[in-house]
Amino acid sequence: MEDSKFTIIEHLDELRKRIIIIVISILIGTGSSYIFIEELVDIILKPAVDLDFIYISPPELFLEYIKIAFVFGVGVSIPIIMLQTWLFIKPGLKKKEKFFILFSMIMGLIFFVSGISFAYFIITPLTLKFFANMSLNQISPLFSFSNYIKFISSLLVSFGLVFELPMIVILLTQLNLVTPFVFKKYRKIVILIVFILASLLTPPDVISQILLGVPMALLYELSILFSVILYNRKQKS
Structure with missing residues (x-):
């Protein structure tokens, strides 16, 4: 004791x-x-x-x-x-667990940075350009620095988290919690949830929601592919 x-x-x-x-x-x-x-x-x-x-x-x-x-x-x-x-x-941790946890941490960081980079270099300029072009002769765009920081922060964090999806799927598959067949079976429901999450994570505008929702759906399909490859390897071993 x-x-x-x-x-x-x-x-x-x-x-x-x-x-x-x-x-x-x-x-x-x-x-x-x-x-x-x-x-x-x-x-x-x-x-x-x-x-x-x-x-x-x-x-x-x-x-x-x-x-x-x-x-x-x-x-x-x-x-x-x-x-x-x-x-x-x-x-x-055991030896095998050490390798997998370390691999997950490193890959999780890589996916997160990739999501932030994608949002910073592609999504943010497109979104800002779209809204700036909506200005009229009588109404010019003049943004608060504080609101801009909130806007860009929400986009960067949202895309960073969304790009973690393949890593989450790989973890679930590796731990035998979910099989690729489950991901395929509930594809339509997941895609619906994806666009609902996109509306919650991004600023309240349709453009940002679509720009986040579409990559999320594509990442889900990519995650299924990763899951299938990992599952087949585990079955063979």
């Missing part, structure tokens, strides 16, 4: 150690990002070609700078966060 209590205390101490390292890395990353806030803002505004922005309250710009610095601080800390997470869970 005492040994189990001691083991729990050791785990809690280890968890606290990992969390402290993660928090410190995020704080350092946030502080470092704020030093280069002008360069970071330039990167964020790059998709908004020929658009002007305003801020409508005295602290708005400063608060947005803090948010941007924090987000980039978390971003640059992701390798440390992943490393600390891996070091915490590694002792309790």
